[in-house]
Amino acid sequence: MNISNFINGSHSSPSSSPSFSSINPQTNEFIASIPLSSSQEIDLAVQAAHAAFPRWSATSRAQRSAYLTAIADAIHARHEEFAVWESRDQGKTLARARVEVDRAIANFRYFATFILHETSTARFTPDERVLTYEHRSARGVFALISPWNMPLYLLTWKIAPCLAFGCTGVAKPSELTSITAYLLSEIFVQVRLPPGVMNIVYGDGSTGADLVRHGFIQGISFTGGTQTGIRIRQDTAADIQKHLSLELGGKNATIVFDDADLDAAVDVAAKAAFENQGEICLCGSRIYIHQSIYHQFVSKFVEHVSRTYIPGDTLGAVISLAHYNKIRSYLTLAKQEDFLLGGVPPENPTNGYWISPCILKNNDNQSPLCQEEIFGPVVTVSPFDTEEEAVSLANDSKYGLAAILLTKDGARMRRVGERLQAGLVWVNCWLVRELGTPFGGMKASGVGREGGSILKMCFVWFVFCIALCSMRCIVCEANIYLLNRDI
Numbered sequence: 001m002n003i004s005n006f007i008n009g010s011h012s013s014p015s016s017s018p019s020f021s022s023i024n025p026q027t028n029e030f031i032a033s034i035p036l037s038s039s040q041e042i043d044l045a046v047q048a049a050h051a052a053f054p055r056w057s058a059t060s061r062a063q064r065s066a067y068l069t070a071i072a073d074a075i076h077a078r079h080e081e082f083a084v085w086e087s088r089d090q091g092k093t094l095a096r097a098r099v100e101v102d103r104a105i106a107n108f109r110y111f112a113t114f115i116l117h118e119t120s121t122a123r124f125t126p127d128e129r130v131l132t133y134e135h136r137s138a139r140g141v142f143a144l145i146s147p148w149n150m151p152l153y154l155l156t157w158k159i160a161p162c163l164a165f166g167c168t169g170v171a172k173p174s175e176l177t178s179i180t181a182y183l184l185s186e187i188f189v190q191v192r193l194p195p196g197v198m199n200i201v202y203g204d205g206s207t208g209a210d211l212v213r214h215g216f217i218q219g220i221s222f223t224g225g226t227q228t229g230i231r232i233r234q235d236t237a238a239d240i241q242k243h244l245s246l247e248l249g250g251k252n253a254t255i256v257f258d259d260a261d262l263d264a265a266v267d268v269a270a271k272a273a274f275e276n277q278g279e280i281c282l283c284g285s286r287i288y289i290h291q292s293i294y295h296q297f298v299s300k301f302v303e304h305v306s307r308t309y310i311p312g313d314t315l316g317a318v319i320s321l322a323h324y325n326k327i328r329s330y331l332t333l334a335k336q337e338d339f340l341l342g343g344v345p346p347e348n349p350t351n352g353y354w355i356s357p358c359i360l361k362n363n364d365n366q367s368p369l370c371q372e373e374i375f376g377p378v379v380t381v382s383p384f385d386t387e388e389e390a391v392s393l394a395n396d397s398k399y400g401l402a403a404i405l406l407t408k409d410g411a412r413m414r415r416v417g418e419r420l421q422a423g424l425v426w427v428n429c430w431l432v433r434e435l436g437t438p439f440g441g442m443k444a445s446g447v448g449r450e451g452g453s454i455l456k457m458c459f460v461w462f463v464f465c466i467a468l469c470s471m472r473c474i475v476c477e478a479n480i481y482l483l484n485r486d487i
């Protein structure tokens, strides 16, 4: 497949710019040629979005909603094609890819309806002489930059609200996974999205850096690694008007209490660790288990994971050789006797980047295996004694994205959950998403919240209530509880 930039409503003809190869991580075969966009091409795309902004922001909500619905319908009509390419491009299983295409469709449908039902609050001053209300207008052109682990899911989580709230954008998927973004650009043509409203450019970090630094960019919605988030902050520090939403890395704790339903807890903890080969920022990659059930839990967990997560069947390949080597180098730090499942994979993989699930005994919470984001099918297990110790082990991390609590005790859910330094706390479930629920991390896991009414703050100017909104966006760090009543 030949991928080309989508700028001002059309696909660019192959340019003299360099290109690079994208491979299928499951086979190591070439699947697509991707342009490495130059700064001139980025400028063209941003100029197109800038020119389209006045008209698009003045388009009625009903019309914008209709475009989003048409995009969702068109993806739905090509659902399997999207899923097959996502699996080939990213290495994930086809089953996982199908779930993510469903979510991409949901992203468009959610914001298509959200903007039709927005309400605004009006308030009187105490003397009742003045009525105050907030008027929101779209901010302008956004840079939308996404990583390789959930390519279409995360890119559309940015594109849909950007379009819905009347902003225009230039989207850049990860250089490792460009294909479903290209299929999406075909859909923009099909639904006759007005030229320039959404542009998609391809390339690596230098392309992303050109994009975020462009003077017409009013805001950046970025999902990716913490180091890249820091770099974007530095690159845009002088452009005070650029609104940043940074969704970054995680090293999330799963805490299993002695009153948890053991079989259900094993299942949730295993999904949280190994879904998408552990390549989800929300994965629970450190499991802390109450010492009274430690041996029972671990033996069931090892047995369940070895039966359920089979590379090439229910577990995908990891994204690239470089990432395979990164995961491998972490695994070489573990002692042989600490492997409860799996082992160090071979040094030179010949037929795709497959790593079997690894479960490691953790003896030292300060070890890189417990502190650094490995982003692969690797999980550590360790016992704890008291609630206090569980909280302290879980919080002993520079990251603060998510946590998973497995307990039947309602009081403990709140008592422990509210002390965890994590933007999202799932109780007896994992990765359940309600798109209006604010999403985002604490500490090194990011800045800002996305989702529903919080996310709209990223895309709009606040004319009458700037202080309030920046407080909510930047200061508040909500713990979100998703209590599954079935367990």
Ligand SMILES: NC(=O)c1ccc[n+]([C@@H]2O[C@H](COP(=O)([O-])OP(=O)(O)OC[C@H]3O[C@@H](n4cnc5c(N)ncnc54)[C@H](O)[C@@H]3O)[C@@H](O)[C@H]2O)c1
Pocket: 145, 146, 147, 148, 149, 154, 172, 173, 174, 175, 203, 204, 205, 206, 207, 208, 209, 210, 212, 223, 224, 225, 226, 228, 229, 231, 232, 247, 248, 249, 250, 280, 281, 373, 375, 401, 441, 445, 446
């Ligand atoms: N918090 C979340 O919601 C979330 C979701 C998914 C992934 N992630 C994180 O993403 C990371 C894995 O993804 P990755 O390796 O693709 O991340 P990455 O930071 O290397 O790249 C992400 C994107 O940023 C671009 N980029 C790189 N350098 C840039 C720069 N200087 N300026 C602008 N753009 C630049 C890349 O080309 C890519 O499109 C993990 O750390 C994971 O935790 C976080």
Ligand SMILES: O=C/C=C/C=C(\O)C(=O)O
Pocket: 149, 150, 154, 157, 279, 280, 281, 282, 433, 439
């Ligand atoms: O790998 C990270 C996953 C992020 C998920 C979301 O942003 C989401 O579910 O909206």
